[in-house]
Amino acid sequence: MILFEQVSKVYSDQHVALDKVDFHLKKGEMAFLTGPSGAGKSTLLKLISLMDRPTSGRIVLNGNNISNLKGNDIPYLRRHIGMIFQDHRLLMNRTVLENVGLPLLIEGYNRHEIKRRSLAALAKVGLNGKENSFPIHLSGGEQQRVGIARAIINHPPLLIADEPTGNLDPKLSLEILNLFESLNKLGISVLIATHDLGLVAKMRYRTLTLREGNMINDGLLRKRNA
Numbered sequence: 001m002i003l004f005e006q007v008s009k010v011y012s013d014q015h016v017a018l019d020k021v022d023f024h025l026k027k028g029e030m031a032f033l034t035g036p037s038g039a040g041k042s043t044l045l046k047l048i049s050l051m052d053r054p055t056s057g058r059i060v061l062n063g064n065n066i067s068n069l070k071g072n073d074i075p076y077l078r079r080h081i082g083m084i085f086q087d088h089r090l091l092m093n094r095t096v097l098e099n100v101g102l103p104l105l106i107e108g109y110n111r112h113e114i115k116r117r118s119l120a121a122l123a124k125v126g127l128n129g130k131e132n133s134f135p136i137h138l139s140g141g142e143q144q145r146v147g148i149a150r151a152i153i154n155h156p157p158l159l160i161a162d163e164p165t166g167n168l169d170p171k172l173s174l175e176i177l178n179l180f181e182s183l184n185k186l187g188i189s190v191l192i193a194t195h196d197l198g199l200v201a202k203m204r205y206r207t208l209t210l211r212e213g214n215m216i217n218d219g220l221l222r223k224r225n226a
């Protein structure tokens with residue numbers, strides 16, 4: 001699903017954010033990406049979501065080598081990745097239904113189809129009956145669920161989340177991670193960047209650890225060698 005081979009990212013100020021990173025996230029797999037602040041987690045996710053490009057190395061996404069992708073192909077590939085952010089980036093002056101359906105509106109789907117699929121996505125994240133609310137009237141955990149519903153509206157095979165529980169208390173954080181787990185059980189591959197090691201430990205999933213741009217640990221390898 002995601003293959004990184006010797007991927008480096010050097011920013012224009014010569015800062016090496018990722019240094020020859022290798023890993024493979026298989027189809028249907030769920031894993032955490034951890035590391036201290038500045039380790040390169042967001043950079044790695046930005047390379048997957050094509051928000052930024054690697055300086056060197058090869059990235060294969062769902063069978064497509066995206067390292068040398070042309071600009072025109074980016075929107076098409078991005079449609080196959082659901083992205084979730086810490087601040088969920090909801091439009092506060094739009095209803096929950098409008099927020100969730102936004103990706104389909106941009107793609108030109110008709111209103112009936114947008115509503116049908118948005119309600120189905122909201123049901124999947126446990127927000128039945130909230131479709132006409134405005135995000136401001138929802139709790140932090142519910143707002144994050146709206147962000148997740150928006151991310152899965154296109155039925156992407158891959159979800160990537162950047163600190164999705166960063167603004168939530170431990171109980172709500174666990175609920176959000178359980179939601180990712182249930183989406184993973186439906187066959188969606190999931191990669192979650194977080195610095196919350198306590199939460200990661202509770203979930204017992206493969207954990208990729210970055211430090212200063214280097215992949216210093218891969219939980220799956222450690223388990224296999226144990």
Ligand SMILES: Nc1ncnc2c1ncn2[C@@H]1O[C@H](COP(=O)(O)OP(=O)(O)OP(=O)(O)O)[C@@H](O)[C@H]1O
Pocket residue numbers: 011012013015016017035036037038039040041042043044195
């Ligand atoms: N556009 C940029 N230009 C220059 N340096 C950058 C840029 N974006 C990130 N960096 C630097 O690259 C390093 C990795 O940043 P990144 O945001 O990927 O880390 P992170 O692990 O996600 O950190 P955090 O947990 O604080 O979000 C940091 O030292 C950061 O300052």
